[in-house]
Amino acid sequence: MHGHQIRQSAQRDHTELWTDIKVGSLYGALHRMAGEGLIEEVRTEQEGSLPARTIYEITEDGRLELESLRDAALRDTKLAPDPVDLALQLSEDVPTPILASTIRDRLGALTCKLEEWRRLKEVAAPYLTPLETHGFDHTLMRLETEVTWHEGLLKALSVTPAGVVERGEDE
Known part of the structure; x- marks a missing residue:
């Protein structure tokens, strides 16, 4: 070539x-x-x-x-550190609504990326070898896990995915 x-x-x-x-x-x-x-x-x-x-x-x-x-x-089976984990550890001083907004933006971007990969796999499916299909599935599973983790983080921050900060009973 x-x-x-x-x-x-x-x-x-x-x-x-x-x-x-x-x-x-x-x-x-x-x-x-x-x-x-x-x-x-x-x-x-x-x-x-x-x-x-x-x-x-x-x-x-x-x-x-x-x-x-x-x-x-x-x-190679090592997992590369994700900078987000360190950023979270250093985010105690970030107001919850601001942190939640950032996480929500990440969740939106990851959700879009997941949908792009799903569409790409659908279009490519007739041309993929079995091993290439597994490669697509690996990427899809990783993205699905990231989306789920971000949703859980938003819940832990007491923020709905739509961005509403929920008040505790004592507030």
Whole structure:
């Protein structure tokens, strides 16, 4: 593939989540990987008035590196700390309505993201392999858990999801 095709594929696959290559710095990474012997230039193509594009191919060393990255990702079970947990620990001085508003905004964003992933899975379903379907399900379950956790946090703050601060009996 040429760089633009690789970039599109990397964006679809969310490559930045499992490697140190950011989509925005792809061309620099291609040159670095070529220098390391992980990929090689096989030819240059030009379609019409478009700029010439270098076509890359993965090398045997590149396949071994890819397998190593994949295997490491499959074995990695550590949970990355969520900055929200630390922020909550440091939020004792934040008035409850303000904290609740922030959490409500997060809940809304996560709910939207969950619905986007549900729609995406529905559209993609006919084209997904069984393993890709499990990947979608993993993301959906994680988002569902986040939504449930945020709803529980709002309840713990005595705030309804609609944003009404409930008064205790002694208030």
